[in-house]
Amino acid sequence: MSRKQGIWRLGLGGSDHDFSAALAHDCDIKVAIEQERITRVKNGLSVWYREPMAPAIDYCLRAEGLKFEDVDAIVASDTIPARSRAAFGGKSLQLFSHHLCHAASAYMMMPPDSTAAVLVYDGYGSIVENGNQADGRSRRETISFHVFGPEGAQTLGTTTGYGYLEQDDFPIGISNSVGMLYEIATCVLGYGPMDSGKTMGLAAYGRPDHAGVLQDFVTFGDDMSDCFRCPTDSDEIVECMERILVLGKGSFSARADLAASIQAVTENALLHCVSLLAPMEADYIAISGGCGLNTVANAKLVTSLAGARDVFIPPHCGDAGLGLGALWLAASSERNGRAPSFTFQSERIAPAIARPGRIYGDEEVVRAAQQYYPRLVIDPSVSTPDDLAQILAKGDIVGILNGRSEIGPRALGGRSLLADPRNVQTRERINRSIKGREPFRPLAPLVLASEYDNYFHDSACADAYMLKVARARERCLREAPAALHIDGTARVQTVDREGDPFLIAILAAFGALTNVPILLNTSFNRRGEPIVETPEDAIDVFLGVDLDGLYMNGKYFRKPLA
Known part of the structure; x- marks a missing residue:
């Protein structure tokens, strides 16, 4: 391929986790990938002797x-790691603040000429002040407030926390961090680092009986530079949470109550932070940073605003999206700070950027299948979405490889497991025998945007990227129980007329067969592995788990009969 004229830029995402790369030609993003998809190691974590981002860049x-x-x-x-910076030789390298990249990654998806008040909150971001030798701590971003518009971006205020400055620059503990507070609870509950989604799923089974005790550690301020204070670098909070579990004898209900309590504190923090942005005149409230993946808190925010503002969260709001935000900031700097207009593969960036893989x-599909013969056989009777809908309606669970892969942790139909939502046992089979994960973990409904109001409350909670939860109507409880969580909510993915033609076709076909225009959707992966x-x-993965079929770009594969 000949090199096109113009500027080719690589945007790199990640910090100490979630490494990624995106390639843009001028302001047109061509491709992006999370490193974990290539290396098959969760969160893109790298062994010490490898350059952390090389596989994603090469892809x-x-x-x-x-x-x-x-x-x-x-x-x-x-x-980004110092080793990555050193690996780029004489290339021009432009770095921006962690939180500003998060904010820009959200704004770049919004309509041209729109304005947005952007909240970024996560575990921690850039160092804004190095500590002295005796203290051994640095001051880092934990929550920040921004406003974006056609004239560019402005940071309104940044709340910071103090973290111990380790040799690798990433602190073991940091204060004043909502994300760190949630991570602490997740680890006390017995889950691993970056397993906060499990805590969120568990919270629906509990009651926030301990929210008051945990809230006592928190002080909310009315200044954007001091909006959330909490000693999340102290053992005190850990010991408090451990006492809660000990008093509850470590039972499932005690753990669920702790999860519900930390979820309530997080929701309070989000509502407070957004209240500081309320006076800003903007078309959108945008949320970014790793905490933006808390779909329950996002829905609480949407409900509290009662339609007064549109709330937007990008699918790549975690650290994998930092490179996308950096691309926007670099282009903006060339325009004297004015907002550039980005596209993806020459198309409107939203929603296309949600699935930016090659x-x-x-x-390639046929060649891959031939490698596994005779353990894999093609079924020529299944080739269209209509054919596939008939198989799903009979109860089969099918792995889907459809076009481009997603960025961010949600499977949005590019690399999904699809199933019939009418039988609640389908959820049990997926969680227990296919994915081998905790039975309290929810799955998600995939629905046409035009059908959303027939099955779910509050259209403001409809989301193309599965980043808000919605309350189900009685009809949904009757007709699609497997797609709902224990509390009657669901992390809905809507597909509108401009969405993926394959998803539109299969939803229409399944609806015509069953009178239920909803499919069960979850990520295509095994436990402990990234999405394929x-x-x-x-x-x-198909050959290693209890799946009934595999559909890859119009070709349907089965396991041979015994």
């Missing part, structure tokens, strides 16, 4: 037929 360059020498510039958050051709990326990944 993007190969997708466009480029070599590293063809890249004109590299942009990233200033929290496309695998039919030859390649046809080879999809086949490997």
Whole structure:
């Protein structure tokens, strides 16, 4: 492929986790990928002797037929590893603050000429002040407030916390952090780092009986530079949470109550922070940073605003999206701070950027399948969405590799498991025998946007990226119980007329067959593994778990009869 004229930029995401790369030609993003999809290691974590982002960079360059020498510039958050910076040789390297990258990654998806008040909250971001030798701590971003518009971006205020400055720059503990507070609870509950989704799922089974005790550690301020104070670098909070579990004898209900309590505190923090943005005249309230993945808190915010503002959260609001935000900031700096207009593959960036992986051709699918013969056989009777809908209506659970892969932790129909939502036992089978995960983990309903109001309350909670939960109507409880959580809510993914034609077709066909225009959707992966990326990944998981079929770009595969 000949090198096109213009500027080729690599945008790099990640900090100490969630490494990613995105490749843009001027203001047109061509491809992006999370490193975990390639290396098959959750959160893109790298062994110490490897350059952390090389696989993601190589993936993007190969997708466009480029070599590293063809890249004109590299942009990233200033929290990328020092080893990555050193690996770029003489390339132009432009770094921006961690939170500003998060904020820009949300605004870049909004309509041209719109304005947004943006809240960023996560575990921690950039160092804003190094500590002295005796103290051994640095001051870092924990919550920040921004306003974006056609004229550019402005930071309104930044709340910071103090973290112990370790040799690798990433603190073991940091104060004044909503994300760290949630992480502490997650670890006390017995889950691993970055397993906060489990805490959120567990919370629906409990009552927030301990929210008051936990809230006593928190002080809310009315200044954006001091809006949330909490000693999350202290053992006191950990010991308080551990006492709660000991008094409850470590039972499931005690753990669920702790999860519900920390969820309530998080929701209070989000509502308070957004209240500080309320006076801003803006078309949107946007949320970014890792805490933006708390779909329950997002829905609480949407409900509290009662339609007064549109709330937007980008699908890549975690650290994997930092490189996308850096691309926007670099282009803005070339325009004297004015807002650039980005596209994806020359199309409107939203919703296309939610699925920015490269496309695998039919030859690649067939070649991958041949490697597994005779453990895999093709079924030529199934080729269209209509055919697939009939199989799903009979109760089969099918792995889907459909077009481009997603960015962010949600499976949005590119790499999904699809199933019939009418039988609640389907959820049990997926959680227990296919994904081998906790039975309290919810799945998600996939529904046409035009059908949303027939099955769910509050249209403001409809979301194309599964980043808000919605309350189900009685009809949904009757007709699609497997797609609902224990509390009668669901993390809905809507598909509108401009969405994926395959998803539109299969929802329409399934609805015509069953009178229920909803499908059960969850990520295509095994327990402890990232979502699949390649046809080879999809086949490997299919053969290793209790799936009934595998649909890859119009071809349907089964396991041979015994």
